[in-house]
Amino acid sequence: MKWIEVNTYEEMSEVAAHIFSKQIQEKPNSILGLATGGSPVGMYKKLVARHQAGHLSCKDVQTFNLDEYVGLEQTSPASYWTFMHKNLFNFVDIQEENIHLPNGKAADLATECLAYDRRIEEAGGIDLQLLGIGVNGHIGFNEPGTSFDSMTNIVELTESTRTENAIYFDDPSGVPTHAITMGIQSIMKAKEIVLIAFGEKKLDAMEKLKSGHVTEDFPASQLLNHPNVTIIYGGTN
Ligand SMILES: N[C@@H]1[C@@H](O)[C@H](O)[C@@H](COP(=O)(O)O)O[C@@H]1O
Numbered sequence: 001m002k003w004i005e006v007n008t009y010e011e012m013s014e015v016a017a018h019i020f021s022k023q024i025q026e027k028p029n030s031i032l033g034l035a036t037g038g039s040p041v042g043m044y045k046k047l048v049a050r051h052q053a054g055h056l057s058c059k060d061v062q063t064f065n066l067d068e069y070v071g072l073e074q075t076s077p078a079s080y081w082t083f084m085h086k087n088l089f090n091f092v093d094i095q096e097e098n099i100h101l102p103n104g105k106a107a108d109l110a111t112e113c114l115a116y117d118r119r120i121e122e123a124g125g126i127d128l129q130l131l132g133i134g135v136n137g138h139i140g141f142n143e144p145g146t147s148f149d150s151m152t153n154i155v156e157l158t159e160s161t162r163t164e165n166a167i168y169f170d171d172p173s174g175v176p177t178h179a180i181t182m183g184i185q186s187i188m189k190a191k192e193i194v195l196i197a198f199g200e201k202k203l204d205a206m207e208k209l210k211s212g213h214v215t216e217d218f219p220a221s222q223l224l225n226h227p228n229v230t231i232i233y234g235g236t237n
Contacts (some may be wrong), residue, residue, distance in 0.1 A: 001224060003210075006234040009198045013042030015232050016130070016196050020047060021056055023128045023192075029060040031120075033129030033187070034088075035140075036065065036080045039196045040130060044088040051092045058094040064120050065101040066131070066140040067181035070154060072104055078169045079104070102152065102180040109180060113152040117186055129190035133197050134161055137205050137218035141181035144217045150183030184222050192228040195220070198235050206233050 006012045020043065023030050034040070050056040065080055072079045081101050089099055100119060106112035120126060131139050136158070142150065143158050156178055157165075166172035187193070197206060205220065209231065214221045223229045 001226075002230045004230060004232045006198070006232060008235060009042055012196055012198050012232050012234065013046055016040075016043040016194055017046035017050070019194055019230065020128065020130070021050055024056060024058065024061055027127060028057065029062070030127045031123050031125065032061060032063045033126040033182075033190055034063050034065050034084065035130045035132050036067070036083045037132040039132035039198065041087055043130075043196065048088065048091040056092075058092045060098075061094055062098040062123055063089075063094065063100060064116075064123070064126060064182075066187070067179050068102045068104040069176040070104040070109065070178040070180055071176050074101075074103070074105065078174070083168070102182075104176075104180050109154050113154065113180060116152045116180075116182070120182075120186065120189075126190040127192065129187060129193045131187070131193060131195040131220075131223075133195060133202060133205050133220050134164065135201055135205055136160060137208060137220045139184070139187060139195075139220050139223075141179040142184050142187075142219045144219060146184055146216060146219055148184045148188075148216060148222045151186050152180065152182050154178055154180055184219060188222060188226055190226075193223060193226055193230070195223065195229065195231045195233075197231070197233040200235075202233065206231075 068080045074081045102116050103112050136144055141155050162175040166175050169175050208218050214224050
């Protein structure tokens with residue numbers, strides 16, 4: 001595991017954007033695993049800026065997002081589909097058919113979970129996976145206690161995660177109770193992983209990760225068993 005300590009959110013975003021741009025330049029048809037939340041917004045802005053300056057094309061890139069809420073319409077303002085379009089997809093030349101998010105409105109959610117893992121596999125597997133981290137160590141929506149063997153599945157969100165994510169909803173009581181998320185094992189199959197975490201409230205999680213103790217009570221700790229992970233972290237501002 002490679003640790004890169006940064007001083008600002010801006011710097012974290014730049015280091016991460018550099019890794020993703022390089023990946024796309026070296027392999028224009030890369031399969032990228034993407035994340036939502038506040039952490040990646042700065043990196044997405046920088047990828048958009050590179051695209052607008054003519055330095056980056058996503059026309060052959062395929063993306064698979066980590067997760068989506070269960071029960072929200074795709075185009076609902078709080079869906080992760082909307083988040084990704086507002087923060088990245090609307091401003092780069094990615095083709096809509098190359099964008100994949102789990103369908104939280106699928107009539108048969110169990111089948112959707114299996115199909116999502118299969119789609120990733122059929123695309124050739126994820127080359128580079130971006131992750132944020134929840135204060136309790138969750139990655140994707142894999143809450144503490146999730147089996148390291150988990151593939152894409154339906155999860156019940158903890159109260160703390162629902163509270164953390166309430167800022168994205170007009171009505172905080174509208175935060176869904178369940179989500180569909182790539183599992184820990186689905187995430188671990190990525191060839192390379194970049195985790196970004198910035199700010200005081202993430203420091204505790206960073207300390208836990210640094211301690212080297214691998215436990216299902218702290219989902220991100222399984223990353224210690226992955227051969228190619230970079231953690232970009234830091235700061236209080
Ligand atoms: N499902 C997402 C995670 O993928 C994300 O990592 C986490 C942290 O979000 P933030 O980056 O806003 O702190 O929030 C949500 O729970």
